[in-house]
Amino acid sequence: MITVKNLYKAFDGNPVLKNISTTFEPGKTNLIIGRSGSGKTVLLKSILGLFEIDKGEIWFDNRNLVLMGEKERKILRREIGMVFQGGALFDSVSVEGNVRFPLDMFTTMSNIEKQKRVEFCLDHVNIEKIAFKLSPSEISGGMQKRVAIARAIALNPKYLFCDEPNSGLDPETATVIDQLIQALTKEFQMTTIINTHDMNSVIEIGESVLFISKGEKEWEGTKHEILNSGCQKLDDFIFANKLYTQMKKGQ
Amino acid sequence: MGFFFHIGRYFLMLKRVFARPEKHKIYIRQLFLEIDNLGVNSVWIVLIISIFIGGIMTIQFANAMENPLYPNGLVGLGTRDTLLLEFSSTILALIMAGKVGSNITSEIGTMRVTEQIDSLEIMGVNSASYLILPKIVAVVLIFPFLYILSVFFGLLGGLITGPLVNVISAPDYIEGIQWLFHPYYVFFSIIKCLFFGFLVSSVPAYFGYYVQGGALEVGKASTKAVVNTNILILFFDLILTRLLLT
Ligand SMILES: Nc1ncnc2c1ncn2[C@@H]1O[C@H](COP(=O)(O)OP(=O)(O)OP(=O)(O)O)[C@@H](O)[C@H]1O
């Protein structure tokens, strides 16, 4: 479980996050939604400790990130998996090499154990064996995302972060990725946080949804409550797409 | 942004680069990859350029020393000392800044803009040390070898070209290149090579590591890296020559 309390973050005096408090629960897909520029990525990177926050607390279970030294953060990071927007695969190594990288770096596993783990992770994201030796530039965007997910779960993380995991993918592939993340979250009981501005993802896997607008938390709830939230800003965000207006009428 | 900003950030980066490696085995593996990638792949260009320049210098010295009063040995001596002192160290470093330097900037810069560096940091890897240290060590190690190779093939270029275009005989040339030989010149140039190797790897790494934006910015950073490395090489050449040779 990750708990954020009264988080403030400004860049050069410009407030980007204002008094955000929320809880992200394990075994659930926790979504952060909001317009472009609303502060989703800054929130995610603040929770990860990539940005120093100005005020507030960030708890990873019973550990407060704000009070941690460099060393403790390093240890914490080994419990974190992250899927970047573009995949961020290392293009100098193969698909297999990407998943093996964290194992090489942080474990004392034997080669056979590593190989097993690599196959286990890639198998979980439905990458076929023939693609193992290919380089990231030789596989499709959707496959790259899946390999990125496999790499993120290689060390069996307790916390999984995804920054717009399905942007730039066709709707069908996007759904596959969403469902994959949800399934992995359930299987390994991870605390998963996903940034998105895709309403399809919200309807698909929005077990817990945090809506932020201009750096402020405007609404929190589940996908079942979202169409009748009574929050004007959230409605403006959702019903920018006509389809959802029809959905609301027809519901 | 100001000159001092860059200098400060450059040294901060170096501080992270020389932090203790996390896993020695992985660093050693990276080091060998970089030696292969940055060093061994540069051997051909060094050979070709050195042979040609050696040959061309021999012709030019022979032309300048046509007066029968000058001893024939001067042609070989001139070629040798130019190679030893300046060409095979400084000019070679300038060439390598173009080849190896732009390669380093674009590789690290691309990793920056595609979030691969963030990805390393999230995993808890010191990205500066992991990416840059093996490159610096590889280039610093390989430079003296390239220097020796370049001197040797430069001299060979003269030996082939001189007699071929009939400006000097092979025995005269060979006698010349052994005449008044100062071993200190080699020592001096190897010291220069170590400095230049450090510049050619660390400066482009800096420009790549802090690039912001996309592919376009990576291209621009490469150009900036090469220009700045070249200026620094010449600057250090001047200082080292003043300190060590006069
Ligand atoms: N490193 C930074 N320095 C200064 N300002 C920043 C920085 N990163 C983000 N910002 C500002 O913070 C605000 C929120 O940006 P953020 O990247 O979090 O948006 P986002 O919700 O992730 O948008 P998108 O959906 O487009 O990714 C923006 O106004 C941006 O200009």
Ligand SMILES: [Mg+2]
């Ligand atoms: Mg974002």
